[in-house]
Amino acid sequence: MTKKAFQDYYPDDLSHCYGCGRLNEHGLQIKSYWDGDESVCLFAPKSYHTAIPGFAYGGLIASLIDCHSTGTAAAAKYRAENRKMDTLPALRFVTASLHVDYLLPTPLGGPLEIRGRVKTIKGRKVVVESRLIAGGNVCAQGEVVAVQIPENMIPELFKRNMDNA
Numbered sequence: 001m002t003k004k005a006f007q008d009y010y011p012d013d014l015s016h017c018y019g020c021g022r023l024n025e026h027g028l029q030i031k032s033y034w035d036g037d038e039s040v041c042l043f044a045p046k047s048y049h050t051a052i053p054g055f056a057y058g059g060l061i062a063s064l065i066d067c068h069s070t071g072t073a074a075a076a077k078y079r080a081e082n083r084k085m086d087t088l089p090a091l092r093f094v095t096a097s098l099h100v101d102y103l104l105p106t107p108l109g110g111p112l113e114i115r116g117r118v119k120t121i122k123g124r125k126v127v128v129e130s131r132l133i134a135g136g137n138v139c140a141q142g143e144v145v146a147v148q149i150p151e152n153m154i155p156e157l158f159k160r161n162m163d164n165a
Contacts, residue, residue, distance in 0.1 A: 062100045098144050106134050
């Protein structure tokens with residue numbers, strides 16, 4: 001895709017998450033985009049994401065739902081405020097609650113599609129429902145309660161950059 005992903009807008013100081021941090025060279029580095037009212041992420045699992053041969057590890061599935069949903073929360077909050085994602089102050093969300101239901105074994109060997117839909121936005125909290133699809137089948141679904149990053153989690157360098165904006 002040529003357009004920027006939600007995660008590409010995260011400030012450098014807040015781009016180290018294992019699941020969605022573009023600056024974490026050992027992480028998943030997922031990319032999420034709007035597709036109408038839904039958000040979408042495509043992820044190609046590697047052979048080492050195995051639970052049992054041929055099937056994805058449940059922790060990977062939870063991580064994909066989690067990070068896609070927090071990215072969706074940030075993008076949705078920007079939309080709700082009629083702001084572009086490159087405007088300050090930057091909106092970054094963390095997980096307050098993650099619930100995942102595993103519906104079918106998730107096969108490896110093909111792309112995984114994660115689709116999210118915003119359920120509610122209220123103040124600093126956004127609730128996102130996401131489903132993980134493999135081979136046309138919904139293999140897992142989850143709900144994430146995402147909250148804007150608490151002030152005490154924001155790195156000092158990022159705070160200084162925000163103050164100078």
